[in-house]
Amino acid sequence: MKKAIILLGCPESPSQTPLTIYAAHKLTGMGYQVTVVSTPSAKKLVEVSDPEEYYIQNKTDIESCLDGLNPGDYDFLLGFVAKDAAVSYFVTFYHILNTKSLALVFHRDQEKLDNFEKTVRENTQADIASARAYHNPTPLRVRLDRALLKLENSDEQSGEVEKKMETHKEDEPNKMNKLDKPEDS
Amino acid sequence: MFCLDTYLRESEDYEIHMTRSGFKDCARFIEKNAPEVVHVNPGEKIVGARIIGIPPVPIGINEEKGTIMLPYTKPCYGTATVEVPVPPEEREKIRAVGID
Numbered sequence: 127m128k129k130a131i132i133l134l135g136c137p138e139s140p141s142q143t144p145l146t147i148y149a150a151h152k153l154t155g156m157g158y159q160v161t162v163v164s165t166p167s168a169k170k171l172v173e174v175s176d177p178e179e180y181y182i183q184n185k186t187d188i189e190s191c192l193d194g195l196n197p198g199d200y201d202f203l204l205g206f207v208a209k210d211a212a213v214s215y216f217v218t219f220y221h222i223l224n225t226k227s228l229a230l231v232f233h234r235d236q237e238k239l240d241n242f243e244k245t246v247r248e249n250t251q252a253d254i255a256s257a258r259a260y261h262n263p264t265p266l267r268v269r270l271d272r273a274l275l276k277l278e279n280s281d282e283q284s285g286e287v288e289k290k291m292e293t294h295k296e297d298e299p300n301k302m303n304k305l306d307k308p309e310d311s
Numbered sequence: 312m313f314c315l316d317t318y319l320r321e322s323e324d325y326e327i328h329m330t331r332s333g334f335k336d337c338a339r340f341i342e343k344n345a346p347e348v349v350h351v352n353p354g355e356k357i358v359g360a361r362i363i364g365i366p367p368v369p370i371g372i373n374e375e376k377g378t379i380m381l382p383y384t385k386p387c388y389g390t391a392t393v394e395v396p397v398p399p400e401e402r403e404k405i406r407a408v409g410i411d
Contacts, residue, residue, distance in 0.1 A: 135386055136386045136387040138387070165387065167387075168386075188386065192363075210389055211334075211363075211385065211388070211390060213334070213365070214334045214353070214365060214384050214390065218364065219354075221352060221354050222354035
């Protein structure tokens with residue numbers, strides 16, 4: 127099963143928690159096993175929002191996660207970037223994991239938003255979904271939907287390639303058998 | 312083994328040069344004030360902690376004082392520049408993982 131990690135920043139922004147639940151729901155629907163990594167306070171907000179763990183089953187503390195993180199541990203990184211520190215965390219997770227990534231960049235101040243977006247763009251190959259947002263999660267949710275659709279299409283394409291390769295592999299022994307057969311003389 | 316998080320919790324023998332700043336300001340401060348600067352990749356383990364930041368992350372080394380100066384980031388508090396005394400072997404380890 128494919129694994130996705132959702133990296134939360136400081137829970138100061140009201141949009142972060144509902145979008146975490148939303149993104150986890152979407153990614154689960156796309157066949158990902160989702161882990162949310164966050165500070166203890168951001169984790170509490172998620173726990174209260176999803177008390178039965180209907181949407182999010184795996185939650186990890188950011189410090190311990192970072193300590194044991196290795197390249198290839200996850201197939202997809204989704205990071206909330208709404209502060210300078212969150213930019214640093216996202217770039218760090220990106221460089222350790224070296225995997226397909228999406229930065230959800232948001233802030234109420236346009237200058238800061240541009241600055242965060244620029245830093246992520248200059249230091250990673252990650253996709254970026256950004257919007258001026260604070261209380262209202264809708265602008266960011268719309269861009270997240272678009273970015274996840276793009277991910278879904280690329281997953282489907284790589285799935286088809288893998289399937290083709292597997293079919294090719296299955297065909298190969300038959301070909302070999304035919305080749306191994308002695309020619310009728 | 313030296314562990315930065317434990318050291319900052321349990322000791323008072325360290326200096327905070329900047330606090331609640333942006334990463335770039337802290338990086339600039341280290342570049343300007345450290346006698347020797349080694350650059351490392353983000354995520355590199357330095358004195359037992361993963362370095363958080365934008366590449367290349369500067370780590371300052373002061374052989375005379377026996378200290379290192381590094382950016383220290385927490386999600387809700389931004390980045391601080393801390394200077395901590397570390398054993399000589401830890402300073403050598405930092406030089407060994409440098410990307411300069």
